[in-house]
Every structure is written in structure tokens, then in C-alpha cells.
Amino acid sequence: MTSTSTGELPLRSLILVNPKRLPARFELGVLACAFLLAALIFYLDTFTDIHSALATLYVITLLLSAETLTERGTLLLTAICISLAVFSYLAAHGLHADLAATLRLAVAVAAMLITCALIIRNQRARADLMTFNAALQSSEERYRTIFEQSRVALWERDYSQVRAMLTALKANGVRDLGAYARDNPHFLEQCIASVPTVAANAAALELLGNVSSDNARSMRRFIAQNDATFLDLIEAIFDNRTHFEGKGSIITSNGTNKLVLLTVGFPEDPANFNRVIVGMFDITEREMAQKALFEAQSELALASRAATVGALSASLAHELNQPLGALVVNAQTLLRWLDRDPPDLEAVARSAERIVRDSQRASDIIQSTRSMLGKREPVREQVSLVELVGETRALMEGELARHRITFETRAASPLPSVSAVRIELQQVLINLISNAIQAMNETPDESRQIVVSIEPASAASMSLSVHDGGPGLSADILANLFKPFHSTKETGLGMGLAICRSMLEARGGSLTASNHPEGGALFEMTVPIEALDD
Incomplete structure (x- = not known):
């Protein structure tokens, strides 16, 4: 940085600070010329007999120094010029000057004031323009930095x-x-x-x-x-x-x-x-990753459809096993009654009725499954749970007898009916009773008992529970009991309870499992009394 003497500081405070200003020596030369011109005008105006508005020429001094002085310097120079003009007026005319001299002084002072105002306005406009240009340059530099980097x-x-x-x-x-x-x-x-x-x-x-x-x-x-x-x-x-x-x-x-x-x-x-x-x-990599994701999703959807078909096949196999087995047993019974001499036609008729009944139930299961897969909603009807339990007991009478199991129904009276799909409730109940029968294979004959209880669960639902006399459910079995394809039986598919829970929950009900305080397993399903809005 160039050093500056102490004597130059007051003068520098009056000189215009301009990054593109002229050299300092030239500035001082311009100021010197301006002051010499002011001194010459003062001499001519004061010590000569020229009767004209010489003081107006001070405007040239102001204009000459306009590019060099600051606003403060311009005001100071204007004040000096006006003072010189007034001094010259007083020295030449005193206090009793004529009107013409006074008018000449007034014109000179007005010209200097107007010139000073215009110079200051120009300086301010130039300063604003310089500030704007500096900001524009800075903005351009920032833009270029962002653009390039x-x-x-x-x-x-x-x-x-x-x-x-x-x-x-x-x-x-x-x-x-x-x-x-x-x-x-x-x-x-x-x-x-x-x-x-x-x-x-x-x-x-x-x-x-x-x-x-x-x-x-x-x-x-x-x-x-x-x-x-x-x-x-x-x-x-x-x-x-x-x-x-x-x-x-x-x-x-x-x-x-x-x-x-x-x-x-x-x-x-x-x-x-x-x-x-x-x-x-x-976005090449992103698009490729998205394409790979879509392909993976398509493969997953295909695998999901295959799994659905497999689950549906397992479901139908599980649900149709009981009525088809009953059909076989009843058909064999019918043949035995026909082989008698003479044939027992009444027994043959009863077997034929059971064959028709089981065939109809198998057909209802298939229709219910198709309804779940399609858009057609199964028909709800008012179902009496007591009558439903009675019908189911009659359907499974042969199996209960073969396993020497006593069956008891406990129900308060009167009980409201529920709005449900009859075949679905019967499927759930048959599954629960079949599981209870199989759970008591190792149970002594005197303890082989199934108790079905029907009672209100709340003001809006009914509870139907199945309690068996088996060994109950372990903690591990309870944790995975309703998971698909999880079975405790060597030949089981593990679909029955999962299907039962899904059907009940789809209609607003529920299915839970626990161990009865007196021993054995306890399954409880709840069914809404009124149909829920879909």
C-alpha cells in the first residue's frame, strides 16, 4: 500500500474516491487550475472597472473541479466561490450599490448554487451507478463460479x-x-x-x-x-x-x-x-434400476399368483376333504344295506340323503371359494347359532361316534340370530370340531368331550366357543397357530385355522385360541349380530 503523508489526509477527504479516478498528480493539477481561475476571477471582479457578471464565471471553477472533488468538497468550493463574489461586491460597491450590481450578484450566486446542485446530483448518480456495476460484477462472478464449479x-x-x-x-x-x-x-x-x-x-x-x-x-x-x-x-x-x-x-x-x-x-x-x-x-442408472425394479415386481407378482393358486388348492383340498370323506363312507354304507337280503331300503334312503347333503355341502364350499376370488359377494342371511351347531353335530355324528366322543351344547335362551354366510360359519365350526376330535386321540375315553357354548359377546356380537378335553396348546403352538402352512399334524396342510380366521375377519368377526382353565384347548369365534357395511 502506498504511504500517505499526514498533510494530504484533509485534502484526500475532499477528493472524489473513484476506483478508476485519474492519477493523483493530475487531480492536484486540476484543483490548482481551478483555484487559480477562481483567484483570477476574484481579482478582475474586485480590482477592475469591468461592469458585468464576472462572478458568474465561478461556475467554470465548479465544473472544472466536479470530477475531482467529493460532494463535501464541492459544497466547500461553492461556499468559497460565493464568499469571494460577495466580498468583491462589497469591496466594489459597499452597502449602497445600484440595482444592476445587486442583480448581477444574485444571478452569479444562483448560477453557482444551481451548478453545485447539478454537480452533486451527478456525483450521486455516478456513485449509485458504480455501486450497481460493482454489485452486477459481483453477481456475475458468483454466477460464473456456480456455473463453472x-x-x-x-x-x-x-x-x-x-x-x-x-x-x-x-x-x-x-x-x-x-x-x-x-x-x-x-x-x-x-x-x-x-x-x-x-x-x-x-x-x-x-x-x-x-x-x-x-x-x-x-x-x-x-x-x-x-x-x-x-x-x-x-x-x-x-x-x-x-x-x-x-x-x-x-x-x-x-x-x-x-x-x-x-x-x-x-x-x-x-x-x-x-x-x-x-x-x-x-438418469441412466436410475432408469435402469427402475426397470430392474419393475421386472422384479412382475416376477414377484407372478410368484404371488402361483402362491395364491397353491394356497387356493390347499384350501379346497382341506375344506373338501371332510364332505368327500363323508360321501365315501355313506356310499359304502349304502352298498352294504343294498347287499342285504332283502335290502334295507329305509337305511338305503337315509344313506342316500346323507350323500346328497354332503354333495351339496361340497358344492357350497366351492361356490363360497369362487365368491371370495371374484367380485360377487356371498349372500348373507339370518343364522341361528343353536340351529347351526345342531346341523353341524348331525353332519359329524358318525365321526363323533367312531372316536367315542360326547358332544354337549350349552346355550342361553333366547339368543338373537346373526347376519352371516351360513356355509362359512359351518366350515369354521366343522374345522374346530375336527381339530378337537384329532386332539383327543390319546385322551382316555371318559375325558373325551366337546362342549360348544353360545352366549352374547357384546351388544353387537355373539360368541361361539369350542372346548375339548385334549392336552391343550403349548406356547410354541399358540404363537404360530394361525399362520398358513403351519401344522402340528404329520399329514396336515396348516391351512384350516388360517382360512377360518380370514373368513371370520372378512365379515367383521374374529377367532382366538387359548387354554381352558380346566384343561384342554378353547377356541372362540365372535360373529356380528348385524351385517357390517362393506
Whole structure:
């Protein structure tokens, strides 16, 4: 930094601080000339007999020093000049001057004051302009830093020619630019050639395959032939939109295809279309990952459908096993009654009725399963749980007898009916009773008992519980009891309880399992009294 003497500081505070000011010696020379001119005017005005407005010439002194002095210095010089003019007036005319001399003084003072005001206004305007230019330069430097150092591929492109072409087309009556482009195959090529690149940052050059700045000035070689994104961009300009975003493809310098996300912000002032910022993001890996995800989801959906078919097959096999087994037993019984001599026709008729009943139940199971798979809702009806338990006991009478199991129904009276799908409730009850029978294979005959209890669970639902005399359920079994394909039986599929719970929950009910305080397992299902809104 250049050192400054102490004597220069007051003078420097009056000289205009301008980063592009003239050299200090020249400034001092200009001030010296201005003061010499002021001294000459003072001499002529005071010590000569020239009767004219010589004091007005002080304006030249002010104008001469305007580019050198600060606002404070200009005010001080103006005050000095006015003081000299007044002193000259008093020295020449005293207090009894004529009207003409007074008017000359007033004109000179007014001229100096007006000149001072204009100089100060000019200085302030120049200072504001310098501040604005400095801020503009700083903003440009920040923009350039962001533009050059950003890891986002950025271009500055000149769309002014394209905009002029589009404006001319619109003036000629073109309304559908897409149709115009189809009718004029060379239109897009002409548009691409009319968009030169003003600047491109390092990330943009890297995206194009580490090309040089000169090679990136035209995007014609990098835009894929079948890419429609550029047409969409041109339509955005045609429609006077302020922003455009779209996916496109480019061809790098080494021939690699890349998918990019293109973003463009258009200026409001048409004059600024000569420098439009264009950003590109390489989304090739993202799109490939998304494609792989879609393929994996498709494979997962296919596997899910296969699993659904398998689960449905297992479900039907499980549900149809009991009625088909009953059909076989009743058919064998019917044949035995026919083999008697004479045949017992009454027993044959009872067996035939049971065959019809079991066949109908198998058909109902299939229809119920089809309803669950399709959009058709099964028909609800008012079902008496006491009557349902009685019908189910009659269906399983043979199996209960073979396993020497006593069956007891406990129900308060009267009980409200429930709104349910009868075949579904009966399927659940048959599953629970069948499981109870199988759980008591090792139980002594005197303890083989199944108790079905029916009672209100709440004001809106009924409870039906099945309690057996078996060994109960261990903690491990309880934790996995309702999971599909989990079974404690060697030949079991593990679908029965899962299906039962799903059917009840679909109708607003529930199914729980626990151990009875007196021993054995306790299964409780709740059924809504009124049908729930779907």
C-alpha cells in the first residue's frame, strides 16, 4: 500500500474516491487550475472597472473541479466561490450599490448554487451507478463460479433465432407446432442448427464424453435421431411457457446412449433468449434400476399368483376333504344295506340323503371359494347359532361316534340370530370340531368331550366357543397357530385355522385360541349380530 503523508489526509477527504479516478498528480493539477481561475476571477471582479457578471464565471471553477472533488468538497468550493463574489461586491460597491450590481450578484450566486446542485446530483448518480456495476460484477462472478464449479451439467444457449422463427410461424397462422413439424421434416433440424451453445461447464463437457468446448458448441451430433424431447422443448417456447422439464436421450462422443432429465427456464424478457440456462441430469442408472425394479415386481407378482393358486388348492383340498370323506363312507354304507337280503331300503334312503347333503355341502364350499376370488359377494342371511351347531353335530355324528366322543351344547335362551354366510360359519365350526376330535386321540375315553357354548359377546356380537378335553396348546403352538402352512399334524396342510380366521375377519368377526382353565384347548369365534357395511 502506498504511504500517505499526514498533510494530504484533509485534502484526500475532499477528493472524489473513484476506483478508476485519474492519477493523483493530475487531480492536484486540476484543483490548482481551478483555484487559480477562481483567484483570477476574484481579482478582475474586485480590482477592475469591468461592469458585468464576472462572478458568474465561478461556475467554470465548479465544473472544472466536479470530477475531482467529493460532494463535501464541492459544497466547500461553492461556499468559497460565493464568499469571494460577495466580498468583491462589497469591496466594489459597499452597502449602497445600484440595482444592476445587486442583480448581477444574485444571478452569479444562483448560477453557482444551481451548478453545485447539478454537480452533486451527478456525483450521486455516478456513485449509485458504480455501486450497481460493482454489485452486477459481483453477481456475475458468483454466477460464473456456480456455473463453472457445479457438478450439474449446465449450458448457456442462444434460443433467440429459434424464438424469432416461432414468432414468425405464429404470425403466419400456425397453431399446432407438432403437426407443422410432421409436415415439414427439416423443421426440427433447422431449429437444432439455430441454437448455438454460448458456454458449457465442465460437468456438461464430461456428460457429452469429455469433449472440448469447441465441439460442444452445437448439440446436433449429440441429440438422438428418434428423440422427441427437443420438439417438446420447442413447443414450450411456442406456447410462451416459463419452464420446461422432460426426459430425453443423448449420444456421447464415444457413441454411448444416455438418458437425461432436461430442465430449461425461459426468461420473461424476449431480449434475454440469447442466454438461456439449460440443465441436464444423467438418469441412466436410475432408469435402469427402475426397470430392474419393475421386472422384479412382475416376477414377484407372478410368484404371488402361483402362491395364491397353491394356497387356493390347499384350501379346497382341506375344506373338501371332510364332505368327500363323508360321501365315501355313506356310499359304502349304502352298498352294504343294498347287499342285504332283502335290502334295507329305509337305511338305503337315509344313506342316500346323507350323500346328497354332503354333495351339496361340497358344492357350497366351492361356490363360497369362487365368491371370495371374484367380485360377487356371498349372500348373507339370518343364522341361528343353536340351529347351526345342531346341523353341524348331525353332519359329524358318525365321526363323533367312531372316536367315542360326547358332544354337549350349552346355550342361553333366547339368543338373537346373526347376519352371516351360513356355509362359512359351518366350515369354521366343522374345522374346530375336527381339530378337537384329532386332539383327543390319546385322551382316555371318559375325558373325551366337546362342549360348544353360545352366549352374547357384546351388544353387537355373539360368541361361539369350542372346548375339548385334549392336552391343550403349548406356547410354541399358540404363537404360530394361525399362520398358513403351519401344522402340528404329520399329514396336515396348516391351512384350516388360517382360512377360518380370514373368513371370520372378512365379515367383521374374529377367532382366538387359548387354554381352558380346566384343561384342554378353547377356541372362540365372535360373529356380528348385524351385517357390517362393506
